[in-house]
Amino acid sequence: MPKNKKNKEKKRKEESHGLQTPKGMHDVLPADYLWWEKISKAAKDLAEFYCFNRLDTPVMEFLKLYEKGTGADTDIVQKEMYILKTKSGDTLALRPEFTPGIMRAYVQHSLSRLGQPQKLYSIGPVFRHDNPQAGRLRQFTQINMEVIGGQNDPIYDAQVIIYFNRLIDELKIKNVVLRMNSIGCKVCRPLYKRQLQNYYKNFEKKLCSDCVRRLKTNPLRLLDCKKEECQEFKAKAPSILDKLCASCTSHLKGVLEYLDEMGIAYQLDNLLVRGLDYYSRTVFEFFTEGNGSEAGAIAGGGRYDYLMESLGGRVTPATGGACSIERLMYVMKSQEVKPPQKLPKKVFFIHVGEMAKKKSLRIIETLRSAGISVAESLGRDSLKAQLKTADKEGIDLALILGQRELFEESIIVRDLRNSLQETVTLSKLVEEIRKRLRAQ
Ligand SMILES: [Zn+2]
Ligand SMILES: [Zn+2]
Structure with missing residues (x-):
């Protein structure tokens, strides 16, 4: 074929x-x-x-x-x-x-x-x-x-x-x-329509099939025809502005x-x-x-x-x-107008280990309830893979929850631009992130 x-x-x-x-x-x-x-x-x-x-x-x-x-x-x-x-x-x-x-x-x-x-x-x-x-x-x-x-x-x-x-x-x-x-x-308008019909009747045989129909049903639309063969008649048609x-x-x-x-x-x-x-x-x-x-x-x-x-x-x-x-x-x-950009998310949540993964949705939801938009890649378990996603999305701030943090009811807040990090207790997390986002 x-x-x-x-x-x-x-x-x-x-x-x-x-x-x-x-x-x-x-x-x-x-x-x-x-x-x-x-x-x-x-x-x-x-x-x-x-x-x-x-x-x-x-x-x-x-x-x-x-x-x-x-x-x-x-x-x-x-x-x-x-x-x-x-x-x-x-x-x-x-x-x-x-x-x-x-x-x-x-x-x-x-x-x-x-x-x-x-x-x-x-x-x-x-x-x-x-x-x-x-x-x-x-x-x-x-x-x-x-x-x-x-x-x-x-x-x-x-x-x-x-x-x-x-x-x-x-x-x-x-x-x-x-x-x-x-x-x-x-x-x-009716007077103009009649004038237009009288004018176009002289060329009826040379008009495109749409214009032949328009001549009877909707003469004003004759002026709208894009077909090559009708252009010369259009150019010389009487003007409505005179009527x-x-x-x-x-x-x-x-x-x-x-x-x-x-x-x-x-x-x-x-x-x-x-x-x-x-x-x-x-x-x-x-x-x-x-x-x-x-x-x-x-x-x-x-x-x-x-x-x-x-x-x-x-x-x-x-x-x-x-x-x-x-x-x-x-x-x-x-016209190559600059394409709109999506604003990058500010915070990325990372879990390490099964226990941390279990608690992740609840902590993320607490942040979201406080109006903080959080990106994540929770389906991935490796720390490296999650960090890579955060990097790809251009996010500067990572929250890392591991076994130990979980036990201490805390979380690591890491600035991905300079890898500086500190441990923050979960009860103070919203406040801490707000402070950092304000400083950005
Ligand atoms: Zn009028
Ligand atoms: Zn036409």
Whole structure:
């Protein structure tokens, strides 16, 4: 059998035995978890600091929620959903994004009765059956920000953008450009859509198959096509910025003025439309400029004043944005941002002899109860092997419990940097270690 075929055969077998993650799903191994944790902690701390409150929704919702919310004509709903039927006959979907679920929660729990707007954030997995690419997976973790209710004031759009701008800054991601656009409202957008359809109709035969479909169902998305054959038509397409009504123009102007005030640079990009139906007015994306897969959007969002209505709720202005931890991690690694380091443990416990081993867990637990983190390698019995592990983990302070110490209810405290040691009675151990850790 040729090698290639053999490998494929092997992979298929492994998959059928369940020994491989499904395509686009991945494990977060301990080394990557340091990155993951750094990003998620930065996002969470910043959200709390900016006075957003956390709201998490279930990973599964009724499929209808996304058909009505995300939009039945979007690529996400048409091609990328994980849909399942439950034993009781419900049709559920794994969430492909947070926003419709958050809006549902806002209605279901009457959050409109609380102070408006509600500033909410969520962090959790979302699922899209898309083609996996660098830093883009079928299961990924989204950091999601929403400002729901109150007025449709441009200052809220600016606040969401400021949050992502600062997060990207804190993560030390470089070469980032903020692109801004407005996609209008119920008054001006239909006129623009018609103009765009009329323009594109002239080239219908030359468009890619996706664009032929978009021309009928979702013309704004024509501007989003990445296919080579559609680029020349995109470049000459009429601009929505020329078609905005007076109130959309002044809303966009408002957002941009707040960004100017904050000294946040941006580029106006009339081709920016985002992949979702529900946006109105503001849309934004943070892009990294770079080579190949390093380039691309790392965060994005916009305003969606009509979403609540399309879900069957009352008119409720809202704006928000999202980014993916995995994508940020990918960009940080490719920009060679310094990898996060795990702080070494400070204390290592070593036992010598059966009797000492028996007592080891209890002594370690006493220290842990006092808030002292203790590393060990209790499964090894040789003193040398245990010292070696302590050295490998870069720990300076060893506690050595032998037969004699056990008998005297004491323990040896050894500084591994200079091998100086002293015997300390067990009843004074916590105090002694605290003193030494303070001195370090
Ligand atoms: Zn308008
Ligand atoms: Zn196309």
